[in-house]
Amino acid sequence: MRFVVSGYYGCGNAGDEAVLAGIKESLARRAGEAADLTVLSQNPEETRRLHGLAAVDRMNLSAVRRALKGSDLLLSGGGSLLQDTTSVRSLLYYLWVIRLAYSAGVPTMFYAQGVGPLRRAVSRALVRLVANRAAYITVRDAPSAQLLAALGVSRPAIEVTADPAFALTPASARSIDALFEAENLPADAPLIGVALRPWGGGGESPVKSYARLLAELEAQCKARVVLLPMQTPGDVAFTEEVARNAEGTGTFPIVGRPYPPDMLLGLVGRMQAVVAMRLHALIFAARMGVPPFALSYDPKVENLMRNLGLADSLEHWRGFDPEEVAARVAAILADREARSASLCAQVPHLERLALRNAEIAFSLAERLYRFAITK
Numbered sequence: 001m002r003f004v005v006s007g008y009y010g011c012g013n014a015g016d017e018a019v020l021a022g023i024k025e026s027l028a029r030r031a032g033e034a035a036d037l038t039v040l041s042q043n044p045e046e047t048r049r050l051h052g053l054a055a056v057d058r059m060n061l062s063a064v065r066r067a068l069k070g071s072d073l074l075l076s077g078g079g080s081l082l083q084d085t086t087s088v089r090s091l092l093y094y095l096w097v098i099r100l101a102y103s104a105g106v107p108t109m110f111y112a113q114g115v116g117p118l119r120r121a122v123s124r125a126l127v128r129l130v131a132n133r134a135a136y137i138t139v140r141d142a143p144s145a146q147l148l149a150a151l152g153v154s155r156p157a158i159e160v161t162a163d164p165a166f167a168l169t170p171a172s173a174r175s176i177d178a179l180f181e182a183e184n185l186p187a188d189a190p191l192i193g194v195a196l197r198p199w200g201g202g203g204e205s206p207v208k209s210y211a212r213l214l215a216e217l218e219a220q221c222k223a224r225v226v227l228l229p230m231q232t233p234g235d236v237a238f239t240e241e242v243a244r245n246a247e248g249t250g251t252f253p254i255v256g257r258p259y260p261p262d263m264l265l266g267l268v269g270r271m272q273a274v275v276a277m278r279l280h281a282l283i284f285a286a287r288m289g290v291p292p293f294a295l296s297y298d299p300k301v302e303n304l305m306r307n308l309g310l311a312d313s314l315e316h317w318r319g320f321d322p323e324e325v326a327a328r329v330a331a332i333l334a335d336r337e338a339r340s341a342s343l344c345a346q347v348p349h350l351e352r353l354a355l356r357n358a359e360i361a362f363s364l365a366e367r368l369y370r371f372a373i374t375k
Contacts, residue, residue: 001365002036003027004071004106006097007079010041010055012232015165015280017050018261019078022164023111024051026358029167035362038067040097050260064100073365074101077111078140078164078357080300082131084123091123095130107135107368112164112357114300115144118151128152136364138357141303159360162353165283170266179263180270183255190223192329193271193290195230195281198238199297199317207238209322211245213275214252216326221333223272227254228264230278273332275325277317279304289344291332295320308346 005023008016020039027035040058041047047055056063068074074097081094101108110131118124131137131153138161139145145158170176180187194217196210214225227243229235236256243252255267268274268281269288276282277295285292286308294305295317305314313332315325332339 001031001034001073001362002038002071003073003075003361003365004038004040004067004101005075005111006040006058006094007077007081008042009039010043010047010058012043012258014230014258014261014264015278015283016079018165018168018264018280018284019112019163020047020051020053021261022167022354023075023078023358024053025169026164026167026355027362029355030358031362038071040064040067050258058097064097065104068101068104068106071106072368073135073361074098074106074108075111075361076108076134077113077138080114080298082110082113082115082127083117084120085117085298088120088123091118091126095126098130098134102133107364108133109361109364110134110137110139111361112138112140112161112354113144114140114163114303116147117299118147124151132156135368136360138360141300141307143299143303159356160353161356162350163280163283164354164357165261165280166287166347166350167354167358168261168265168287170269170288171260171262173266175263176266176270179255179259179267183253183257185226185253185255186224190221190272191226191270192217192221192223193226193228193268193274193276193281193285195228195235195274195276195278196239196242196295197229197231197235197277197297199277206317207242207245209320210242211247212322213320213325214242214246216322217275217329220323220326220330221273223333225252226271227252228268228274228276228281229254229256230281232256232258235278272336273329275329277301286343286350287347289340289347291336291339291343293325293329293332295325309342 039055041055044055128151132155134156229239268284274285282292
């Protein structure tokens with residue numbers, strides 16, 4: 001079966017690359033070599049290198065059309081594609097790809113999407129129009145399904161599954177050991193991973209608050225802080241600025257080079273806890289049974305933490321008290337065994353839900369293929 005995958009791929013975002021890796025692994029586990037993927041990518045060469053998948057320039061109209069015409073099903077997702085907080089242009093792009101698929105007679109599955117926020121009336125109207133023509137919709141959380149229903153999306157089936165990254169497996173212990181050596185990370189000290197991102201505009205810069213947080217985490221948790229920027233180059237530059245402003249026991253290691261998602265997953269698995277704004281840093285932690293603490297900047301972060309039963313490990317990114325947050329992380333570490341056990345108990349269910357996306361995609365493509373043959 002031939003699938004085209006549309007998402008925020010080839011853009012230097014480790015979370016979205018984890019989504020793509022999760023889609024690839026899920027389809028491979030379901031269908032083996034019967035699944036043939038072509039990715040619409042901002043950087044096709046990087047996508048081919050990182051994932052070993054065919055890729056075309058997502059902004060090249062003729063290349064996108066050719067890819068769609070040679071496919072059985074468009075997978076739109078995963079990730080937060082249908083939202084207008086980042087920009088309306090981004091929303092319009094992903095709807096445009098779906099519209100091209102419809103024009104080519106290629107059915108579309110919304111694959112583990114996180115829908116919203118949709119703040120503009122025109123955004124809501126366009127999503128309703130396009131989504132009602134989809135062959136099937138899966139979303140990664142219940143609020144996304146509720147928003148689609150509220151918009152009037154009623155024709156296709158809508159199923160709540162899980163983010164594709166929950167289907168990822170980590171790289172080997174030997175590979176993670178090599179990463180530690182390459183990044184000069186302390187292998188014999190307790191580590192706390194911190195994943196920050198620049199966000200918001202105007203007002204006081206959050207750099208000083210984050211810098212204080214790094215120092216407080218080291219002091220109160222008696223652990224080394226490892227910085228995990230998830231987006232290049234933006235998160236890397238921002239994280240370096242935060243580290244320069246921090247006062248601590250020494251330098252804060254920054255893992256700023258782009259690693260494959262399974263390597264990052266394995267790296268996060270070596271942490272004692274993870275403090276993050278980035279959704280997929282939190283998902284990586286949960287996947288590996290590492291207690292996460294979220295600095296929320298978006299409803300998707302809150303949705304994840306509440307779904308995991310971790311509402312007590314959640315704080316808003318703006319105006320937080322670094323000393324208080326560090327104290328809460330220290331309390332989490334004191335209760336780490338029980339929290340890790342709770343996460344590990346949830347992972348098999350979340351993995352099954354992530355794999356359910358691939359099951360639906362393959363079954364849908366197979367059914368549509370058989371229908372075309374009978375015609």
